[in-house]
Every structure is written in structure tokens, then in C-alpha cells.
Amino acid sequence: MTKLEKLYQLITYSKEVGLSLNEEMLQKADQLEEELIKNEVIPRLSESIEPIITQIQRPIVLVVDYVPGEALCVRLTRKRVITEEGETKQYSLAAQPTTHYTKKTDKTITSSPKSSWTGLVVTFPNGKVINNRYAYETLIEVVEMVGIQKVAALGLKHVGLDFITKTRDDFYNQHELPGGYLILTHSSTDKKKRQVEIPRFALNDNTQKLGLGLKVEVV
Numbered sequence: 001m002t003k004l005e006k007l008y009q010l011i012t013y014s015k016e017v018g019l020s021l022n023e024e025m026l027q028k029a030d031q032l033e034e035e036l037i038k039n040e041v042i043p044r045l046s047e048s049i050e051p052i053i054t055q056i057q058r059p060i061v062l063v064v065d066y067v068p069g070e071a072l073c074v075r076l077t078r079k080r081v082i083t084e085e086g087e088t089k090q091y092s093l094a095a096q097p098t099t100h101y102t103k104k105t106d107k108t109i110t111s112s113p114k115s116s117w118t119g120l121v122v123t124f125p126n127g128k129v130i131n132n133r134y135a136y137e138t139l140i141e142v143v144e145m146v147g148i149q150k151v152a153a154l155g156l157k158h159v160g161l162d163f164i165t166k167t168r169d170d171f172y173n174q175h176e177l178p179g180g181y182l183i184l185t186h187s188s189t190d191k192k193k194r195q196v197e198i199p200r201f202a203l204n205d206n207t208q209k210l211g212l213g214l215k216v217e218v219v
Contacts, residue, residue, distance in 0.1 A: 004032040011171060016160035021170055029171070034089075067136075067173065067185075118189040122196060123215040131219075136185040139192045140175060146212065148181050156195065158184050163195065189218055 001009075007029055014021060058078070065073040120138040121131040130145075132138045143151050148164065156163035159172065164183050168174065174182040187195070197216040 004029075004036060007032060012159055014160075015172070018160060026170065067134075118218050120189060120192060120196070121217045121219050123217075125213040135189040135192050136175065139185065139196065140177065140183060142196055142214075143183060144177065148177050148179060152181060158187060158191070158195070193218055 007025070011021060011025065011029065014025075061077050061079065063075040063077075065075055118135065119131065119133065120135045121129065122138055122142050123129050124145075130138050130141050132141060143164070152162075152164040161169060161172065161184055164177070164181055166180050166182065168182060169184070172184060172186040175185050177183055185192075193216050197214060
């Protein structure tokens with residue numbers, strides 16, 4: 001297990017037991033993520049795309065849009081900047097050492113196995129089907145149809161955080177909902193499926209049943 005994986009594990013445990021993340025832990029996560037990008041991702045990008053992309057004779061900007069648990073996306077524009085320059089860091093592919101993969105070491109660098117892309121299909125009893133490109137989009141639309149406040153009142157938890165809340169988390173990915181609510185989408189497609197199809201939810205000392213009769217499929 002790498003230092004970054006251990007840190008992620010520590011952060012998850014901290015969230016689950018209700019401990020707040022300190023600034024040092026967040027800065028360490030930023031540092032280790034950047035080291036992985038500089039030392040692993042960028043050299044491999046250089047080797048993979050440079051021989052092909054140099055066929056293009058006009059300037060373009062490619063941005064890798066990565067959201068954990070969702071399909072990888074690359075955005076293209078012919079403008080020079082997609083995001084604010086002050087919020088970005090630039091790394092030169094050509095500046096990366098070509099000996100990165102050939103230096104002697106007792107460790108072997110391997111790519112993590114990439115899971116097949118999956119999505120969610122949710123069918124309501126009235127025949128309405130929700131099947132968006134990304135699983136998190138389907139999850140959000142289902143919650144909005146059921147009722148954001150109704151789902152928020154169920155008190156669902158994930159990684160120690162409220163599934164739906166008005167409090168912005170300092171680490172995990174959340175998406176904005178109407179009414180100032182935020183939904184936690186940092187989860188696998190299978191987890192999202194379980195969040196949608198759970199028939200009963202614990203609410204204080206009572207048990208509340210939505211009884212939606214939804215059919216949920218991972219595709």
C-alpha cells in the first residue's frame with residue numbers, strides 16, 4: 001500500500017468516527033497527489049500521446065476531467081485557457097526524465113486495474129426510466145424526483161458523512177442540489193445502487209419506509 005493509499009484510508013477512518021481533518025493532513029494529501037501526477041501520470045501521458053498529438057498543427061488545450069468512480073473524460077478547447085490560470089499548475093511533458101521507467105529499483109510500478117465503466121438505470125413503478133451518462137447524475141435525478149428534503153430527513157450516512165447536507169466537506173466530492181443542499185457522490189456505482197434501492201432507513205428510534213418500488217440496475 002502506498003503512502004497516498006494509507007493517507008486516504010486514514011482520512012476515511014477519521015470521517016467515519018467524526019474527527020475533523022487538520023490542515024496538515026489536507027496539505028499532505030495535496031502533496032502526495034501532485035507527486036503521483038508528476039512522477040507517474042505525466043511521464044506516461046508523454047510516452048502515450050506525444051507521438052500522436054504532434055500530428056495536429058494548430059494549438060489546442062486538453063483537460064483530463066477525473067471524478068473518482070465515474071468514467072474518465074477529456075475536454076478539448078481551442079482557447080488557450082479553460083480554467084483560471086491562478087487556480088492551475090502547469091507541468092511540461094517534455095521536461096520529464098526519459099529514464100523514469102528504466103532506473104534500477106526493488107519496486108515495480110504497475111498500473112491499477114481499471115474497472116469497466118458502469119452506469120445506473122432506475123425504473124419507477126409508473127414506467128419512468130432515469131438513465132443518465134454518469135451514475136451520479138442518475139442518483140441526483142432520482143433524489144430530486146423523490147424529494148430532496150424527504151431523503152435528507154432519512155439521515156443516511158456514507159464514510160461518516162451525511163448523504164445529503166448543507167455543509168460543504170473539505171475533502172470528499174459533493175454536488176450542489178436546489179435549496180442549498182449538497183449530495184455526497186464519492187462512492188462506487190454499486191454503492192449508489194444500494195443507496196437508491198434500500199427499502200428501509202433508520203430515523204432516530206423509528207423505522208421509516210419510503211416504499212418507492214424502484215427497480216435499480218447497474219449497466
